[in-house]
Amino acid sequence: KQEVTQIPAALSVPEGENLVLNCSFTDSAIYNLQWFRQDPGKGLTSLLLIQSSQREQTSGRLNASLDKSSGRSTLYIAASQPGDSATYLCANAGNNRKLIWGLGTSLAVNP
Amino acid sequence: DTEVTQTPKHLVMGMTNKKSLKCEQHMGHRAMYWYKQKAKKPPELMFVYSYEKLSINESVPSRFSPECPNSSLLNLHLHALQPEDSALYLCASSLQITSGGFETQYFGPGTRLLVL
Numbered sequence: 609k610q611e612v613t614q615i616p617a618a619l620s621v622p623e624g625e626n627l628v629l630n631c632s633f634t635d636s637a638i639y640n641l642q643w644f645r646q647d648p649g650k651g652l653t654s655l656l657l658i659q660s661s662q663r664e665q666t667s668g669r670l671n672a673s674l675d676k677s678s679g680r681s682t683l684y685i686a687a688s689q690p691g692d693s694a695t696y697l698c699a700n701a702g703n704n705r706k707l708i709w710g711l712g713t714s715l716a717v718n719p
Numbered sequence: 720d721t722e723v724t725q726t727p728k729h730l731v732m733g734m735t736n737k738k739s740l741k742c743e744q745h746m747g748h749r750a751m752y753w754y755k756q757k758a759k760k761p762p763e764l765m766f767v768y769s770y771e772k773l774s775i776n777e778s779v780p781s782r783f784s785p786e787c788p789n790s791s792l793l794n795l796h797l798h799a800l801q802p803e804d805s806a807l808y809l810c811a812s813s814l815q816i817t818s819g820g821f822e823t824q825y826f827g828p829g830t831r832l833l834v835l
Contacts, residue, residue, distance in 0.1 A: 642823065651725075651809055652762070652826040697761055706775075707824070709761030 610635040612700050614710035621688055622718050629683040629713045631698035642707070643672050643683050644697045652697065656683070688717045722746075723827035725810050731833045734800060740830045742793040742810030750774075751793040752824065753785060754809040762809055768793060769815070800834045807831050 615630045631641070640659050644652040656665045656672040658681065664673040671684040685692060695714045699707040723744045732738050742751065750769050754762035767775035768787040782804075784796040793810055808831075811824040 640822075644826075649807070649831065651723075651828040652811075654823055654825060657823045699761075706764055707762075711761060 610700065610708045612698060612708050612710040614696075614698060614713050616713060617711065618714040618716075620716040620718065623688060623690060625688050625717075626684070626686050627688055627715075629685070629696050629698075629715070631681040631683070631710055633679050633681075633700045633708070635679075635700065635708075638676065639701045641672075641674055641681050642699045642701070643670075643681075644699065646695045646697060646712070648695075655696075685715075688715075690717050690719050692717050723810055723812055723825050725808075725827035725830050727830055728828070729831050729833075731835065732797065732800065733835055734802075736800075737796070737798045739797065740795040740808055740810075740832075742795075742812075742827055743791055744812045744825070744827075745791055746812065746825070747790075747814075748812035748825070749790060749815045750813045750822075751787065752811040752813075753783075753793065753795050754811065756807045756809055756829070766795075797832075800832075802834050805832055805834045 611634045613632045621627055638660050640657055642657045643655040645655050646652045658665050658674040669686040674681045693716050695712040697712045699709045701707055726741045752767050753765040755765055756762045764777050765779045766785045771787045782799050786794040807829045809829045810827040813822045813824045
């Protein structure tokens with residue numbers, strides 16, 4: 609059974625810090641890996657999608673990497689801001705045509 | 720337009736009521752999804768439509784009935800729900816479903832449902 613694990617479950621940092629969120633998955637046969645952001649009580653915003661043939665994707669202050677051999681993806685957030693406070697979810701699209709989700713990392717960036 | 724819209728934003732219903740959730744996108748996407756999300760949990764896939772045909776039903780109880788009238792619209796008809804069905808219901812769409820899996824999914828803001 610495919611599993612996706614996100615570490616840490618919660619993170620609190622002062623504004624301006626660079627931080628790394630981790631996502632590990634048990635099935636190396638992925639097709640793409642997505643990072644999402646969810647604000648409390650809201651829908652999900654797609655941040656980055658990495659195809660299985662890619663190693664990383666960048667959007668603004670966000671950089672996501674993918675290492676299929678180790679079954680890991682990381683989301684790097686540079687110069688964090690209070691507006692980055694949210695839950696970050698990673699999801700692995702495997703060969704069974706479903707997204708397998710992690711439980712998320714709850715991030716608080718303090719002014 | 721890169722938006723998925725959902726109505727209503729909030730819904731309170733009794734266990735004997737019939738109601739419908741609506742989802743709309745105008746991005747030309749041909750795959751649409753319904754998810755259920757409980758507090759502090761990731762979304763759970765319920766249904767997937769591909770080219771207006773039901774592609775995946777994740778063994779959802781029949782009190783939830785999806786409908787895809789056209790490529791831009793997705794409905795979820797609700798009847799005789801239970802209190803444990805209270806959750807955030809999310810709609811998503813993607814360009815299509817490739818043989819290798821799903822493409823980027825764009826989510827709506829969700830409908831928060833409370834069943835009394």
